[in-house]
Amino acid sequence: MAFVTWFKRNVVVVAGLLTLAYLLLPNVVVTVFSFNRPKGRFNYEWQQFSTDAWRDPCGVSGLCESLGLSLQLAFWATLGATLLGTMIAFALVRYRFRARGAVNSLIFLPMAMPEVVMAASLLTLFLNMGAELGFWTILIAHIMFCLSFVVVAVKARVMSMDPRLEQAAQDLYAGPAQTFLRVTLPIAAPGIAAGALLAFALSFDDFIITNFTAGSTVTFPMFVWGSAQRGTPVQINVIGTAMFVVAVLLVLVSMAVGNRRRRQKA
Amino acid sequence: MKTTDGTTTAGGDVRLTGITKSYGDFTAVHPLDLTVPQGSFFALLGASGCGKTTTLRMIAGLEEPTAGTVHLGDQDVTALPPYKRPVNTVFQSYALFPHLDIYENVAFGLRRRGIKSVKKQVEEMLELVQLGEQARKKPHQLSGGQQQRVAVARALINHPKVLLLDEPLGALDLKLRRQMQLELKRIQTEVGITFVHVTHDQEEAMTMADCVAVMNAGRVEQLGTPADLYENPRTTFVANFLGTSNFIEAEVDSASGSQIVLKAGGGKLVLPEARNSAPARTGGKVLLGVRPEKISLTHADEAGEIPEGRNRITGRIAHSSFIGVSTQYVIDSPVCTAFEVYVQNIDRDPRLVPGAEVVLHWNPDHTFGLDAAQSLLAGTVGSAGVGTAGEEVA
Numbered sequence: 001m002a003f004v005t006w007f008k009r010n011v012v013v014v015a016g017l018l019t020l021a022y023l024l025l026p027n028v029v030v031t032v033f034s035f036n037r038p039k040g041r042f043n044y045e046w047q048q049f050s051t052d053a054w055r056d057p058c059g060v061s062g063l064c065e066s067l068g069l070s071l072q073l074a075f076w077a078t079l080g081a082t083l084l085g086t087m088i089a090f091a092l093v094r095y096r097f098r099a100r101g102a103v104n105s106l107i108f109l110p111m112a113m114p115e116v117v118m119a120a121s122l123l124t125l126f127l128n129m130g131a132e133l134g135f136w137t138i139l140i141a142h143i144m145f146c147l148s149f150v151v152v153a154v155k156a157r158v159m160s161m162d163p164r165l166e167q168a169a170q171d172l173y174a175g176p177a178q179t180f181l182r183v184t185l186p187i188a189a190p191g192i193a194a195g196a197l198l199a200f201a202l203s204f205d206d207f208i209i210t211n212f213t214a215g216s217t218v219t220f221p222m223f224v225w226g227s228a229q230r231g232t233p234v235q236i237n238v239i240g241t242a243m244f245v246v247a248v249l250l251v252l253v254s255m256a257v258g259n260r261r262r263r264q265k266a
Numbered sequence: 267m268k269t270t271d272g273t274t275t276a277g278g279d280v281r282l283t284g285i286t287k288s289y290g291d292f293t294a295v296h297p298l299d300l301t302v303p304q305g306s307f308f309a310l311l312g313a314s315g316c317g318k319t320t321t322l323r324m325i326a327g328l329e330e331p332t333a334g335t336v337h338l339g340d341q342d343v344t345a346l347p348p349y350k351r352p353v354n355t356v357f358q359s360y361a362l363f364p365h366l367d368i369y370e371n372v373a374f375g376l377r378r379r380g381i382k383s384v385k386k387q388v389e390e391m392l393e394l395v396q397l398g399e400q401a402r403k404k405p406h407q408l409s410g411g412q413q414q415r416v417a418v419a420r421a422l423i424n425h426p427k428v429l430l431l432d433e434p435l436g437a438l439d440l441k442l443r444r445q446m447q448l449e450l451k452r453i454q455t456e457v458g459i460t461f462v463h464v465t466h467d468q469e470e471a472m473t474m475a476d477c478v479a480v481m482n483a484g485r486v487e488q489l490g491t492p493a494d495l496y497e498n499p500r501t502t503f504v505a506n507f508l509g510t511s512n513f514i515e516a517e518v519d520s521a522s523g524s525q526i527v528l529k530a531g532g533g534k535l536v537l538p539e540a541r542n543s544a545p546a547r548t549g550g551k552v553l554l555g556v557r558p559e560k561i562s563l564t565h566a567d568e569a570g571e572i573p574e575g576r577n578r579i580t581g582r583i584a585h586s587s588f589i590g591v592s593t594q595y596v597i598d599s600p601v602c603t604a605f606e607v608y609v610q611n612i613d614r615d616p617r618l619v620p621g622a623e624v625v626l627h628w629n630p631d632h633t634f635g636l637d638a639a640q641s642l643l644a645g646t647v648g649s650a651g652v653g654t655a656g657e658e659v660a
Contacts, residue, residue: 162359162361164357164358164359164361165363165364167328167348167357167361168355168357168361168362168363169363169374170327170328170347170348170349171326171327171348171349171353171354171355172349172354172378172420172421172424173349173350173375173378173379173424174374174378175349178378182374183363186365187363187364187365
């Protein structure tokens with residue numbers, strides 16, 4: 001009886017914790033198995049604790065090359081998509097032009113299209129153009145599918161921006177360039193940052209489109225998939241865990257900085 | 267803190283010449299000539315959509331006039347972008363930069379003009395608006411009244427030739443608004459800069475401004491000191507928009523010397539010639555106006571005690587409401603239904619209750635005359651046509 005009352009009172013907390021566990025369990029498995037020393041080629045069964053893979057993350061041939069390539073692609077794709085997407089978002093919110101309505105809906109099309117269909121048609125396009133598949137075709141494809149997400153993120157922010165802020169800046173002797181740098185950009189920054197992060201994440205772990213447009217180039221997701229056929233090296237778990245830790249650290253640092261600033265102000 | 271450099275010369279006036287603004291078919295501001303004397307507190311008063319904010323924005327440079335020129339002193343600034351005009355604005359809802367703290371908000375204008383040492387000026391300005399303590403807070407951490415003062419400080423620190431205020435008190439509650447009215451007036455007197463203030467609140471305009479321009483449907487209906495506008499309105503719009511007015515449609519009986527005698531409902535009423543803005547041909551129509559607080563109320567039984575020489579009409583009290591300092595009566599009379607009378611509660615006559623027969627009387631000097639060819643309701647609250655009424659006048 002006591003348990004029933006306790007449960008009634010804490011049902012939300014329990015449900016919350018269970019959901020959190022559901023979300024985090026895969027990460028826990030990845031982390032735990034990065035310390036495994038598997039017997040065969042497959043890292044699917046727990047054998048023995050070891051830090052071998054952590055001490056030699058590049059020990060598998062091709063892994064670190066593919067990781068480097070993926071990071072590089074993600075960086076340039078983020079840069080390209082963020083620049084273009086921010087400009088598109090500003091154009092869509094700030095200006096009235098003839099094709100505005102059409103562009104507004106067309107921009108969502110890449111998000112709505114099944115990825116595998118888009119990948120196949122991109123391949124057709126590249127082949128017909130006679131393009132050599134590799135880094136550049138992947139980059140073009142990545143910028144393309146990241147663009148819509150950046151536009152959506154930045155647009156939301158720009159739409160909620162009071163146009164009077166820019167008028168106030170102009171009224172206070174800021175020319176067009178100064179107004180943009182001192183007022184528009186800082187206020188739009190959270191939206192742009194959100195768009196950029198999204199673009200980075202999407203580009204970094206994209207498999208389908210990359211697989212179709214890569215030719216003989218191998219990115220990190222392709223490497224993982226390829227090696228999964230022959231056996232999964234522990235290093236994959238090491239890279240996965242490291243990425244997760246870096247992401248968590250970044251979040252913690254930004255939260256700490258935010259908190260300190262707030263406390264200084266108060 | 268007194269006026270800086272060039273502004274001490276006569277060149278501090280704001281002169282609008284034939285300024286117009288159209289959006290497609292819609293004309294927001296009809297050709298307008300307006301001079302705001304240097305150092306004055308000038309109010310543009312009107313209902314929403316009357317063109318007052320558009321006029322202000324054309325002075326600021328945020329709106330390009332369709333035609334006409336804007337002069338600041340001797341300088342023609344019509345073609346200058348806002349960031350090159352020696353004019354600053356206090357925006358409606360303030361438009362403080364949310365990503366900068368109060369100090370940086372106030373320093374913004376100085377920094378953009380390349381002034382390096384801003385500390386002393388910013389601190390002085392924050393003192394002037396009593397916000398020294400809040401310098402490192404972000405705008406959203408301040409109350410509405412404080413944000414409003416930051417907006418004023420941010421504009422004033424640049425020593426503009428003219429400070430433009432766009433409904434600066436609209437977002438504040440009544441009590442705070444009263445307080446800020448006095449505050450703004452104090453600051454204006456202290457710094458001696460020309461203030462152009464846009465508002466739809468007639469009380470606010472009258473309390474603060476030295477000179478008020480009443481706007482309606484893109485035109486200035488009348489320009490003058492608050493007392494002049496109140497006492498001598500020249501259109502029914504102004505008479506109704508500033509306070510309340512009672513109107514009687516009357517016929518000119520005779521016009522001799524300084525007095526016009528009018529016939530209304532069988533009685534005669536006197537109107538001073540000097541206060542009539544309508545053509546006074548014998549037999550012509552004139553709208554006679556009188557403010558509710560100028561009228562005295564006497565019970566019909568004592569009508570004989572009313573001194574000679576006063577304008578008088580008879581009526582019956584339809585409604586009365588006691589509001590503390592005064593009692594407001596609505597009186598039905600043959601010449602005008604719903605005549606409003608405000609009586610100070612000095613000695614209350616217990617017989618003055620709804621249904622009582624009364625005589626309304628007032629000093630003829632308090633009567634004003636208007637052209638009868640205009641809507642009686644122009645400018646009243648709820649007359650959907652504050653705009654259309656103006657068109658009729660035109």
